[in-house]
Amino acid sequence: MALSNANFSEAAQQVTYRNGPRPMHDYLLLNASEAPDQAAYIFYGREVTWGELAESTRRLAGFLRASGIGKGDHVGLYLQNCPQYVIAHYAIQMLGAVITPLNPQYKAAEVEYQLNNAEARAVICGTDLYPMVDAVRTRLDNLALVVTTRYADYLPHEPTLPVPEDMAGAQATPEGTTDLVVAIEQSRPIDKPESVDFENDIALMTFTSGTTGRPKGAMLPVGAATFKTAALFQANGLDQATTSLAIAPFCHIAGMCLGVYAGVYGRWTTVILPRFDPETTVKAIETYKVDMWYSIAPMNRAILGLPDIQSRNLTSLRFNPATSFGIPVTESLSDEWKKLTGCQMHEASYGLSETHTMDTYMPRDAIRWGSCGKPMPGNDIRIINLKTGEEQPAGESGEIIVGNPYVFKGYWQRLDATDETLRNGWVYTGDVGYFDDDHYLFFTGRIKEMIKSSGYSVFPEDVEALMLNHPAIAQSAAVGVPDENRGESVKLFVVLKPDYEGRITEQEIIDWAKENMAAYKYPRYVEFRDSLPATGAGKVLRRLLKED
Template sequence: MDKIPYFQEEKPLHEYLRQHARAQPGKPAYVWYGASLTYRQVDDMSDRFAARLAGLGVKKGDRVVLFLNNCPQYVIAHFGIQKLGAIVSPCSPLFKKHELAYQVADVGAEVIVAADTLYPVVQEVMDKTPLKHVFLTSYGDLLPQEATIDVPPELRSPKNRVADTMDLLEALEGMSAPPQPELSMDDVVLMTYTSGTTGMPKGAMLTYRNALFKTASATFAAGVDDTTVTLAIAPLYHIAGMLMGLNVTIYSGATAILMHRFDPRSVLQAIDRYKVSHWYSIAPMNVAAMQVPDAKSFDLHSLKVNPCTSFGITLTQPLAEQWRDFTGGCQTFEAAYGLSETHTCDTYTPRDAVKWGTQGRPMPGVECRIVDQDSRAVLPVGQMGEITLRSPGNFKGYWNKPEATAATLRDGWVHTGDMGKLDEDGYLTFSGRFKEMIKVSGYSVFPEEVETILIKHPAVRQAAVIGIPDPAKGEVIKAFIVLKPEAADTSVEDIIQWSREQMSPYKVPKSVEFRAEIPATGTGKVLRRLLKD
């Protein structure tokens, strides 16, 4: 098919929310540790937040920053902003003051919605940014009196009230219908920050059309419909978590069991209690869930489909088979390849034609080419080069960065800065970032390539590698290893000797450092720059 047909007509996702609120008003859109938020409630509360923002002078095209982790208030704020034609700019709740100040100032936001526990960071950036209005919310505000699954202890923290700020939920009181600005599918509605192919983080400008196209794609790939119960754990502030946990839910009319953060026992409780059928996960989550001491006491047979991303731990066929046996039949597979500039999910793995070691094949409506990075000539099947993409999901450019936009967006194609190859069946193998490529005696080494091998060592739980300077070879490989608990007596020499037997000499780590953990983003993506620092 040329493109995934939409469940309804082409319109912004918040209009899908309105439709579901009319058609199935009492159906839970989100369940938050036992408290249900229906489609009518999500629509009404986001309407009232849009009206409150309009009262502050927020209008179409203005940017509003979200600085909080998963909670129902995130959903309310996200769609309230977009109903006005304003632009959501998510910030990681892991941000420190310099990171928050940079993004808020760069995007020019006057309004921020933050968790009350993060207010000290907001306070530190107020005089360094255009911020004028602060909405705070407590993660515990919408918790039920009696939870149905384990609640993270931090959600029980006392509410933090701060003078000269507005409480998000209290700010909805007394609000009526918001303005109805004229909107185009090509209006920018999301600005998610990414390092792109080079330099400081940049705001990738994404439209209503980008979001709808990729949401329909992800819904198709996972087989979600209005009978589905999903588990939403991946961070909503991250493009993949936003797509799967927020957009797919509202688009399809499904019910999402929303969790503040990953906890392996709570995952098993949620699947059992709510008969979850679909879960987008990250491979270490699956491994952790299987290690829960009383895991066999939970009924997991409802879980049928589990798109999974390899971060830190590679999703292999043996791991997938172990998960299938553990759950009683759930199929897991590599979820997709994608990036912020394309609203992610550019490829998918057909559930009846899984190819291990690949990221699947292009979504209907997505064109993928492998090109020579210098000549830009299209390369033949099987040859490694730069991944380029063209689809209705491609972004409009970087906010206030015309040169960076011109370097990435060329003739309608996004030049990703990623290395990969296509096989004869059109399946994509992602091999790493050009900018993270390590040159060892003239040989090109991609960190993911070495990490994928190291993780096969029986003692290794997680692995990350970087290049470090070497006077003779230019660069050599340094590996950071997290050992399995039962393999604590493994030595550096054990790892290096095993590597010599498993990989080309220039890929073998010159040095190994054991760590208790490897720095990663909220979604589990390894932060190699911190290892370099």
């Protein structure tokens, strides 16, 4: 049974906005008008003010427009966390173009797949990552423009925090690319952003495995970011007097929400770090009196384990939503963290790419341990019976479905997958859970076979397709296995081609995978098999492999 989208229209009206339902780049320009000299982002001590951020964004938008990028065009964003990411993100959206973020851990084959699948006309990437693009550039059918940038261009002369070695290098601009800083300096700023339809025009195409197959581009409307960010502020009582720390990858929907959107919506100052290091994180919190940090539980645990951590001052923290990956967010861990910082960490939220995440929030004055919290304002969540589709009462498990006016509009050029997941405005998540009597959501499992590794979604078919590039592999099947550090790791069952039997080891397969796919995705375990269990139609039965 497909529920009517009219059922959640009343709930959607509950969201209130700081300055109305407008695109996020309008909030950026508003900040520049109201507080041009306030620090918007801090990168190892380099302050980028709202005035500079807005001017650089408008100039980069001017360059992209002059280069032929316009409304509806797809542009890849392939960068580590840095100020240039934010500038590029909003420059693309000011043109009414569509961002498709790529994980900086991606290797060449993964870059080729996503840029070709998205039919990207341009890509903006770090000079450290350009070799992956260059390796496949001749096979990227639609790519007409490549912009590169050096992270060092936004570093101060005297950094306030330890800078990773790979961020400080002064690489030359690769041949056949345009330097981002030069493009900003030499271009005229656009007069005003492109007019967009808040509810229907697409602003973001984030690749996700969804419920089936290799990653697909989930098309999110302009209004999704503002809607969910406004709900975040409303539910948690957040204000503008905030300094946040952004470590979660901006390419990931959660990191994007907290690192790219929240600071702009709330006119926060955001301290950017491209990766987690316990000592650097502690120093950042101390130096900048950080009061908001979205973390994952292993980060908090690593900080608690630092020598002499009790002598450090982290008492500026007042809001620390955290996600359970590898280590759950438990009451005991939270109490230990509160004893150190004075801040009660708690489970962040339930969400997925197709809904622009942040579908729930945890009431800070009524934490329910083990739950995902309550539905965000304006966000309708139902539990339906897996067989009948009828809504389940409290305490009864079923499929979690999510509805609001700004869920994704479908998968790019995948009508079949869209019809399976999006029905009358409701996203059928493929996840199983239940509500308790107080309407706290509890997640209990997944219908789909997606693997959750280090906070990332890994779909078996994606790993298997990439592994077919290995000359020795005739067939493979990937499953998730428990991992106390990553939550899950990938295990690969492999059928070798006859010529390679006895001539190659499991470790050699793992080493090859490590070189050819992202760190969170490559298999940590390989087992050779003579054959794989399959249905009569030839579909591999991963469930049987997982049960072995």
